[in-house]
Amino acid sequence: MATSYLLLIVFSITTIIGLYKLFSIAGESGWKAFVPFYNFIVWLKLIKKPWWWIFLIITPGVNFLMYGIMCLLLAKAYNKHSFQEKAIAFLAGYFYLPFIAFQKGTTYVGPEDMSKLKPSITREWTEAIVFAVIAATVIRTFFFEAFTIPTSSLEKSMMVGDYLFVSKVSFGAKIPNTPLSFPFAHHTLPLTEKTKSYLEWFKLPYFRLPGFGHVKNNDIVVFNYPDGDTVAVYAQDQSYYQLCREYGRNVVWNNKEINPQTGKPYFGEIISRPVDKRENYVKRCVAIAGDTLTIKDQQVFINSKPAYVAETMQYTYKVKTDGTGFSPKLIEKFDITDPIHSEEDSTGMYYVVNLPNNKVEQFKKLENVKSLEQIIEPTGEYNSHIFPHKSTYKWNNDNFGPLYIPKKGVTIHIDTANIVLYDRIIRIYEGNTLEIKGDKIFVNGKETNTYTFKMDYYFMMGDNRHNSADSRYWGYVPEDHVVGKPVFVWMSIKEDNKNINAHGQSGFLKKLKRSLFDDPNRRARFFTFVTKDGLSRSYLIHFIVIALGISGFVYFKNKRAEKK
Numbered sequence: 001m002a003t004s005y006l007l008l009i010v011f012s013i014t015t016i017i018g019l020y021k022l023f024s025i026a027g028e029s030g031w032k033a034f035v036p037f038y039n040f041i042v043w044l045k046l047i048k049k050p051w052w053w054i055f056l057i058i059t060p061g062v063n064f065l066m067y068g069i070m071c072l073l074l075a076k077a078y079n080k081h082s083f084q085e086k087a088i089a090f091l092a093g094y095f096y097l098p099f100i101a102f103q104k105g106t107t108y109v110g111p112e113d114m115s116k117l118k119p120s121i122t123r124e125w126t127e128a129i130v131f132a133v134i135a136a137t138v139i140r141t142f143f144f145e146a147f148t149i150p151t152s153s154l155e156k157s158m159m160v161g162d163y164l165f166v167s168k169v170s171f172g173a174k175i176p177n178t179p180l181s182f183p184f185a186h187h188t189l190p191l192t193e194k195t196k197s198y199l200e201w202f203k204l205p206y207f208r209l210p211g212f213g214h215v216k217n218n219d220i221v222v223f224n225y226p227d228g229d230t231v232a233v234y235a236q237d238q239s240y241y242q243l244c245r246e247y248g249r250n251v252v253w254n255n256k257e258i259n260p261q262t263g264k265p266y267f268g269e270i271i272s273r274p275v276d277k278r279e280n281y282v283k284r285c286v287a288i289a290g291d292t293l294t295i296k297d298q299q300v301f302i303n304s305k306p307a308y309v310a311e312t313m314q315y316t317y318k319v320k321t322d323g324t325g326f327s328p329k330l331i332e333k334f335d336i337t338d339p340i341h342s343e344e345d346s347t348g349m350y351y352v353v354n355l356p357n358n359k360v361e362q363f364k365k366l367e368n369v370k371s372l373e374q375i376i377e378p379t380g381e382y383n384s385h386i387f388p389h390k391s392t393y394k395w396n397n398d399n400f401g402p403l404y405i406p407k408k409g410v411t412i413h414i415d416t417a418n419i420v421l422y423d424r425i426i427r428i429y430e431g432n433t434l435e436i437k438g439d440k441i442f443v444n445g446k447e448t449n450t451y452t453f454k455m456d457y458y459f460m461m462g463d464n465r466h467n468s469a470d471s472r473y474w475g476y477v478p479e480d481h482v483v484g485k486p487v488f489v490w491m492s493i494k495e496d497n498k499n500i501n502a503h504g505q506s507g508f509l510k511k512l513k514r515s516l517f518d519d520p521n522r523r524a525r526f527f528t529f530v531t532k533d534g535l536s537r538s539y540l541i542h543f544i545v546i547a548l549g550i551s552g553f554v555y556f557k558n559k560r561a562e563k564k
Contacts, residue, residue, distance in 0.1 A: 007201065014098050015093070016039070022074065053066065059137075059142075071093025133183050146164075146166075147165070149164070151469075159492065161522075164530065165487055166486050168483070172211030174209075175209070177274045179204060187273055194233045198277055217287065217291075218285065219532075220282065220530060221283065221285050221458070226429075229273060229278065239474060253267075283460035286300055290407040293402065293403050297376050309357065312356045313357050314357075314466070316374075317360070317372050319363075320347075320349075320370045322367075340352065381394065395472075403421070406457045416439050416441065425457070433445065455478050460477050489527070489529075490527055494511060
């Protein structure tokens with residue numbers, strides 16, 4: 001981090017020195033180069049670009065591209081037109097500007113009048129691509145980002161195959177921690193397995209722009225996966241920390257055994273990721289900062305009051321039949337997407353089925369169903385996968401807590417018994433040192449029995465309660481991990497149902513056709529708005545009518561112009 005700021009300071013100083021001399025050559029007062037932001041306005045004046053470019057200059061992810069473009073245009077304004085000179089100005093302007101500024105014979109000739117030049121195909125394409133990259137990056141960073149639901153943890157509120165837009169302005173857009181990154185790539189360069197798409201030598205601290213509101217109870221939220229700060233390259237769909245708990249850290253780091261299914265090591269290289277480059281998850285926020293959460297026999301309580309339960313919330317059931325299974329047609333009717341499997345206990349064979357609340361009574365009435373019983377992990381049964389992963393806290397999926405959700409500015413008592421609940425917050429999320437010596441706790445080298453939180457935290461859970469890796473597994477979600485709020489589903493593609501088709505996936509176009517024309521449930525998800533209960537009505541027909549109306553208007557307008 002210190003190196004990053006040192007380089008930034010060096011580059012800033014060399015740029016200002018160059019601007020001081022170049023401004024003087026162009027007839028502007030040299031002192032203007034030393035005034036932050038005003039120096040950019042003078043710079044834009046010299047290259048005859050609009051004042052609002054200054055907003056692009058301060059936009060992370062775009063600013064470094066804009067800096068290179070402005071250096072190139074400034075070099076051309078001082079009569080540097082060769083390909084080599086323009087390339088150096090674009091790639092290393094912080095050194096090239098002072099070089100040309102103190103070069104003998106440097107004169108200001110002004111920017112080219114591009115309107116008098118016939119643009120080449122190369123220039124037209126380059127300008128179009130640069131404009132598209134800048135516009136898309138600004139929109140993606142500060143307004144909306146496209147997102148696809150990857151897992152069934154929120155079924156049936158959000159379903160695998162939903163393509164949606166996530167609003168960054170709902171909670172306020174985060175300034176990227178790593179602004180030097182490859183456009184449109186999240187954390188890995190395309191066509192590679194582990195090559196980082198970002199540079200870490202320059203990082204920015206956490207900062208969020210003002211938004212339209214704050215995260216509230218029961219909001220559906222997109223956030224960076226908290227456990228994703230460390231990743232095993234060939235097991236990225238699993239928590240690194242859970243892998244270490246199961247197999248031991250030495251095994252995860254040093255195991256070279258090849259996985260016969262992939263032909264690669266089971267774990268591979270262990271890498272770290274900054275907050276903004278961790279995987280994006282989507283869950284329902286069941287508890288916000290300051291709440292106390294408890295789960296009793298699957299019922300969630302917030303501050304001792306029963307929490308909201310969505311109609312489509314899913315649980316796992318033990319289903320006994322007359323010996324027959326479930327037909328593909330029936331599975332499609334109930335839209336059962338999680339795999340059905342059979343198990344056996346002392347009472348005989350039964351099926352394990354995930355069902356939403358609003359389908360349970362209907363499922364009970366099936367002719368071959370003899371009994372249906374909700375599967376609940378009993379109180380006091382310790383589950384090692386569940387936070388905080390200590391046997392002194394005998395918590396599981398269905399019986400959990402009580403757990404206080406930390407709130408910024410609140411001071412709590414800490415001791416060797418409860419420190420496990422806040423260890424990761426203190427060390428990882430809020431950047432302190434933590435040592436436990438006997439029955440004493442030291443934070444940043446000082447003995448203490450209290451801790452004051454620096455951020456708000458949230459507790460996220462999936463609506464598919466028995467098929468969701470959520471805060472029950474990895475604990476709190478810090479406020480600096482919150483990305484945005486899903487607002488609009490524009491397309492929903494149904495994957496092949498694992499309960500029905502075990503012979504591979506069909507092509508995307510076939511899935512789109514099947515989802516849009518053959519499946520009324522999926523078609524109803526096209527062009528819908530995300531609500532607390534799931535999705536609104538579909539506005540697909542409205543969008544089609546509007547699109548046809550605009551197309552018809554443009555067509556007849558052009559025809560009329562041709563006749564004139």
